[in-house]
Amino acid sequence: MSQAWWKKAVFYQIYPKSFNDTNNDGIGDLNGIREKLPYLKELGIDALWISPVYLSPQVDNGYDIADYRQIDPMFGTNQEMYDLIEEAHEQEIKIVMDFVANHTSDECLWFKESRKSKDNFFSDFYIWEDAKADGSAPNNWGSSFGGSAWSWDDSRQQYYLHYYAKEQPDLNWENPMVREYIYDMMRFWKSKGVDGWRMDVVTSISKDLAFPDNPRAFTTENQQNGPRMHEFIHEMNQEVLKPFEMMSVGESPAAKSSDAHLLVDPKREELDMIFTFEHMHVDRKKGDVNGRWALKKMDLPQLKSILASWQIELRDKGWNALYFENHDRARVISRWGNDQKFRYQTATAFATVLHGLQGTPFVFQGEEIGMTNPKFELEEYEDIELRGNYQFYVEQQKTMNKEVFLAAVHKISRDNARTPMQWDASENAGFSQADPWFKLNPNYPEINVENDRKSEQSVFKYYQALIELRHNEAILTEGSFELLYPEDEALFIYKRQYAGKTWYVVANFSETKQEIPSEVNGLTGKIMIKNNLQRAELSNSLAPYEAFIIEV
Ligand code: TEU
Numbered sequence: 318m319s320q321a322w323w324k325k326a327v328f329y330q331i332y333p334k335s336f337n338d339t340n341n342d343g344i345g346d347l348n349g350i351r352e353k354l355p356y357l358k359e360l361g362i363d364a365l366w367i368s369p370v371y372l373s374p375q376v377d378n379g380y381d382i383a384d385y386r387q388i389d390p391m392f393g394t395n396q397e398m399y400d401l402i403e404e405a406h407e408q409e410i411k412i413v414m415d416f417v418a419n420h421t422s423d424e425c426l427w428f429k430e431s432r433k434s435k436d437n438f439f440s441d442f443y444i445w446e447d448a449k450a451d452g453s454a455p456n457n458w459g460s461s462f463g464g465s466a467w468s469w470d471d472s473r474q475q476y477y478l479h480y481y482a483k484e485q486p487d488l489n490w491e492n493p494m495v496r497e498y499i500y501d502m503m504r505f506w507k508s509k510g511v512d513g514w515r516m517d518v519v520t521s522i523s524k525d526l527a528f529p530d531n532p533r534a535f536t537t538e539n540q541q542n543g544p545r546m547h548e549f550i551h552e553m554n555q556e557v558l559k560p561f562e563m564m565s566v567g568e569s570p571a572a573k574s575s576d577a578h579l580l581v582d583p584k585r586e587e588l589d590m591i592f593t594f595e596h597m598h599v600d601r602k603k604g605d606v607n608g609r610w611a612l613k614k615m616d617l618p619q620l621k622s623i624l625a626s627w628q629i630e631l632r633d634k635g636w637n638a639l640y641f642e643n644h645d646r647a648r649v650i651s652r653w654g655n656d657q658k659f660r661y662q663t664a665t666a667f668a669t670v671l672h673g674l675q676g677t678p679f680v681f682q683g684e685e686i687g688m689t690n691p692k693f694e695l696e697e698y699e700d701i702e703l704r705g706n707y708q709f710y711v712e713q714q715k716t717m718n719k720e721v722f723l724a725a726v727h728k729i730s731r732d733n734a735r736t737p738m739q740w741d742a743s744e745n746a747g748f749s750q751a752d753p754w755f756k757l758n759p760n761y762p763e764i765n766v767e768n769d770r771k772s773e774q775s776v777f778k779y780y781q782a783l784i785e786l787r788h789n790e791a792i793l794t795e796g797s798f799e800l801l802y803p804e805d806e807a808l809f810i811y812k813r814q815y816a817g818k819t820w821y822v823v824a825n826f827s828e829t830k831q832e833i834p835s836e837v838n839g840l841t842g843k844i845m846i847k848n849n850l851q852r853a854e855l856s857n858s859l860a861p862y863e864a865f866i867i868e869v
């Protein structure tokens with residue numbers, strides 16, 4: 318069989334609400350995506366992952382689905398989605414939809430029926446448990462949005478499980494009918510031309526039915542990689558992914574490089590790729606009472622070692638999905654770089670080390686022009702996770718004060734990446750003629766697509782060049798990987814080799830000049846890409862956040 322298309326592809330993730338609004342209601346829409354296909358084509362991407370556009374009350378921006386087969390009128394019509402797919406295909410852009418099947422919205426018909434009684438067709442579609450003798454929840458499991466993962470339902474007189482908001486009840490995958498409904502929905506979208514799926518928290522679909530308490534209340538340790546996870550995913554592969562040739566990338570918060578192959582080894586016929594969270598936690602104080610909000614300085618040697626171990630562990634046993642940003646992550650240049658003095662350099666340095674790796678790179682909207690985190694006031698944010706966690710950690714548990722929480726929000730909150738796309742310097746950044754649903758980053762008059770593309774230091778052009786390299790150079794997709802100077806606190810250098818070629822990917826992740834270390838010092842060859850126009854040979858020291866790839 319020829320090589321799978323997604324191995325040479327670069328993906329672009331669209332967060333539709335914030336991408337491009339064409340009917341001027343302040344909310345991005347499907348026609349807005351369609352309008353920008355030429356832009357995406359110019360960037361060079363091969364496929365789009367579109368965050369959920371299905372009918373939804375939008376408690377979690379569409380990750381709470383009321384009907385998997387209906388486009389939400391806020392985004393457009395079903396016909397407009399089919400048109401978008403067709404037009405994208407005409408431009409050789411594949412379409413990957415978001416598969417959110419760990420849970421539905423509480424407004425999904427299945428749940429509305431399920432909560433009515435213990436003996437209707439849908440009663441076992443969700444996870445219902447009796448209260449403990451004292452009336453409390455079945456166990457101490459936590460919701461990612463703060464507090465208990467169980468909510469009491471008055472009509473059914475039972476608790477139901479929800480790993481996220483109480484409006485996002487978890488489906489019961491033990492019930493074969495649930496699985497059949499889900500597979501059928503996937504076949505429906507295949508019939509409309511969809512090429513694959515990004516699978517939301519797919520590693521949570523199987524639950525440990527013994528419901529063992531977590532070591533600490535309201536954390537989530539025992540809520541991943543349940544006993545039947547591999548079985549369910551394999552079944553889905555056999556029922557849909559394989560026969561219908563649909564590509565899959567699963568979100569897998571708990572996977573380690575050492576066990577990732579169990580999900581992505583082609584021999585096992587489960588998923589094509591997974592998104593790991595491991596490398597995104599290198600600025601987190603592990604095991605802290607404040608969970609993901611307890612931050613420390615980013616640990617570069619740890620980041621390198623994690624990325625390197627995924628490169629090595631999955632070689633010939635799977636395929637990496639590469640990313641720094643998505644709709645749940647902050648802007649990486651604001652989080653781990655310098656988005657003021659060295660914005661262009663940091664943006665291109667992170668891009669260089671990511672796109673130099675083996676795997677399939679994912680670019681999140683705005684990343685390609687170096688968009689930054691905004692620093693809003695607490696009240697100005699929208700995200701349910703942020704609000705729920707504020708309530709839990711600051712107001713209820715009282716282990717953080719407002720200032721510390723807000724400082725963490727400015728670094729890592731999900732809303733950092735969700736501000737509307739900055740197209741130009743006109744009012745509302747060319748995103749909409751109406752007030753957008755979520756506040757724009759006030760820096761849009763300066764940072765926007767139009768300005769960036771005119772600039773001598775264009776992040777967009779740098780991404781274009783990186784994407785072109787991936788399409789043309791087999792060494793990027795096939796080459797071996799070796800990390801150099803793993804302990805170095807400033808430099809990120811690795812070597813790729815393939816068919817007689819050797820490339821060094823070199824980046825300085827510090828704000829000071831760095832000497833070029835011995836192994837690469839004095840090397841001559843062809844510079845494949847660089848973010849420092851002065852760079853011609855490898856003898857001068859590296860400028861702050863300088864990055865390049867050299868073929869020797
Ligand atoms: O995310 C799952 C997930 O684990 C993260 O959102 C997590 O809550 C956050 O990064 C803090 O660690 C997926 C979606 O990507 C997210 O947008 C949804 O809110 C969530 O599932 C529920 O569907």
Ligand code: CA
Binds near residue numbers: 339340342343344346
């Ligand atoms: Ca709109």
